[in-house]
Amino acid sequence: MSPQAPILCVVGARPNFMKIAPIMRAFSSQGIPATLLHTGQHYDADMNDAFFRDLGIPQPDINLGVGSGSHAQQTAEIMRKVEPILDEQAPAAILVVGDVNSTIACALVASKKGVPVIHVEAGLRSRDRTMPEEINRVLTDQISDLLFTTERTALDNLKQEGIDPARVHFVGNVMIDTLHYNLRQAKPTAQTLAELGMETTLIGSDTPYGLLTLHRPSNVDDPAVLAPLVDCINQIAADLPLVFPVHPRTRSRLEAFGLLERLDPHRIICTPPLGYLELLGLMKSARIALTDSGGIQEETTALGIPCITLRHNTERPITVTEGTNTLVGNDPQRIIAALKAALKPTSRPERIPEYWDGNAAERIAAILKPWLSAGISGQNTAPHA
Template sequence: MYESYFGLTGAPFLLNPDPSFFFDSRGHSSALSYLKFGLYQAEGFIVVTGDIGAGKTTLVRTLLDDIDNDKVVAAQLVSTQLEAGDLLRSAITAFGIPPRGQTKAELIATLEAYLTLLATQNKRAVLIVDEAQNLSRDAIEELRMLSNFQFGNQALLQSFLIGQPELRDMLLSRSLEQLRQRVIASYHLGPMDRDETRRYIEHRLKKVGWQDHPHFDDDAFDEIYQWTSGIPRRINLLCNRLLLATFLAEGNTITSTDVARIAMEIRAEIGEPTTSRTADPTPSATPAVQEPLRPVMVPTLTDSVSQQADAPRFTNELLQPRATRGPKTHAFLLVVGSRTGCVRAAALQKAFATRSDLPALKMLLLSAPGQFELTADWQEHLGIREPDYTLRMPPGSTVGQFADALRQLDNLLSEVNPAAVIVQGGDDAALAASLASHRQGLPIIHLEAGLRSFDRTRTQEINAMMCDHMADLLLTSEWVAHDNLAREGIPADRVQFVGNLVMDSIRAMLPQASPPKYTLRQFGQSPDILKHKHGYGLVNLTASGIGSQLLPLTDLVAILKSICRDLPLIWVASETTHQLITQNNLLAGVDASHLALLPVVPYYKMIGLVGTAACILTDSSTVQEEATIMGVPCLTLHNYTERRITVEQGTNIAVGCNSSLIHRAIAEILRGGGKKGRLPKFWDGMTANRVAEHMAAWWKLRAPRESLVTTV
């Protein structure tokens, strides 16, 4: 209707998915790469999830357009309200196979015969299941059984599961453990950010010949983002109506006022109450006690504005702060409980030392037997100060140590009474400090907020989520964390993107990095392992992961024994892992020239090992960061990682403990050097300065008047 008026060759914002309009946003580009990676792997399952309207169907159709039909035969299931038997019939129909028989055995035989025929013609079959969250568990199990079809060593069928976030939760259930082990890659498609939203709109307009008629004001793009939250389908709906309204009014410019008016009209049409984005305060005849400022939740096209404006938060109604407390110190208390925490703390201490608009930064170290110890060697090379406070946990169970940490923290916080408590990541120290601080009404700042692996069986995942919801200020290291926090209802005005503090410390540490030959000699290992034509691989496992469990460790060792014949390995093992290896004689028969076993080494030595390795095998999210920072291919021994950015943009590949995937990735490294990544945004060595800037701005709004004049 409006196309000819604006000189357009077609409608730019139709709701039907159209691959010709595919926009290569950061998230869509990564998701498409995952799908193409899956095609290359030619086995297992690829899982892509995303919210309604995120562009999943367009993504699938774009992939189908790019498939080489001479090599790959793809079929797509769209209607997934299916039981197991119906799934078989639908798959056969989708591949265009004439049905023969009606029994399950006959259907399976028909499908297997067709897939085998494709294999003899050097073709592969791919089944794409859209809206997979609607499948019954029996239907999903049927898909897993179909993945058992083989022709020699070749898998006959590969499946792509595309669905809403509920699909991921479904796959995490115990009943689907076998299928989950066959997922070779998983990606969640989040909304676009503000800049991408603008480029998305302009991209679609330019596809139909747009020449800035109508003209969009800069504020109009911002307003569209606010109302749509960067969801493509919402953007299309709103922009289509904007063009129609502008045409009917014979206008040529779209302003932020136009956007808000049309957005509220759409909300009224779909049955939501309308409101302005901000309400003018009502003057009062008499002064009133000022209420604390609350975060403003901006309404979107589909959100109900009648809901309470605050996101869900923990409350102190049942746990009141102590009546007796020490004097307020106006110092920030940084809680550290791990190796990585000390690495971040070193960078943060340097940034705070240069600021006159921030309180003093005090450090609290939580130490437990068998865990990381901050030695003088670490302090010297990291440039980190002696902790101001140290709490030592007694030997015992994890739960017992956590309870003791809470008790000690409660006493310490009451005595010190800091202005704010800074916690990091999702370790037990962060959760204990957050709970104790929240009980006493102390503000909480969370570094490394919003990271999710979507594996709810991991203690660290639950810890991180709880810390995020208790925090007053959340500082993130990657954009995808903002998507995670938004989905959990945390207001955007509490979240700031700062980058990666580990990069700051690595940049400072590089001149001190110890060459691997000196590290090997220190622990009685021959440096000859470094002379191999392909270099060496570095193995590092966390003390609480695979390296602490005998059966998974035994399986991994079998894989490492095979790898080290072609690529020598240096294994930096925790005390727990070292004991399991020694007590069970796991490395029997392995030549010292193929595998060198080292204890945990100081950071400057570890950076030397990471930086010169041909590849790294690890289950540590920190080592994944370090590998991406230093450009070293990294094989993550989990199917999921909270460090998704290292997979999307960095050098990381999630291979799990799948022997086939690990050997294939190693072979690729030996052939061509492995995955080449790039540094994510704000992984630039300047993160500590940005953290200090945001903390200073936050503190200025909260600090008592006298503390802005003097600092501790």
């Protein structure tokens, strides 16, 4: 295998885009050849184009166009379509990020074909096997040859699962690389709302507001859970107006359960899904975020914005132990209590986690360069970070 062969970098869903952007820049700056493959797991053309444009990601060299389906259908289709690509491209390695179906599908095919697997954002664990992402994380780490972690505790998780620490490198968080790189370009909230035709006197330049995102099945698939959450959201909005970019899955559930019209239109601004620069602008100016998203837990920690996470667990514990995040589940009373505590000026100290400094991708490239030059003989020759 030639060390000059490119690394095949895989993206499939919007969370991947934020992680791959700084990696592609770092590879380019350090002379590491790379090919970008988009599985098409998230297939909204407008949203994809917006993310690629906003984040400065080169257009994919290969697009599998997989589209939607059940977890099994989607994973199988990605595997079926990526196999001939690996045969044609003969990459030096395949690099996967995060925990979506594209990650495990491409890693599994590569591993069985003897192509080394590099996993960025390895070792994160929620301990909740009902989450499909947790299954993807655990299995991808088991078949990866090189694992890059965002926080030091991830190594403990990997060692407990029998993974050789020599394959693991703590480099920091590439999501935060993207945040730092784009912070000055983030769109002001008023501009975003105006461009959406949603000009409002509810939120002015200095008006405190909260950012709400909600999409996980545990929160939106059961009307017995979602209805009380809607009432809780209205209660919060009575004191603090909310901007709510509504995920397509969430919108369909709200409509199916007759709950969309229950959201207070005078205090809650419901928008379509937003591009990265729009969402970043909303986030950096928000007084608080309420979310069940993994990425927003990290980004609010980096920005110093209080975050209330509507989940019972998190695969990003450092956002709780060192950051601005509070886990509350989906019980309305706990949500309200946590919100009040988080809004107090001296509610808690926090600090930016180690290596969340905007340079994670450069560390990855610096470790990969000698690893690739050694011809990927099956041994990790890079120094342990």
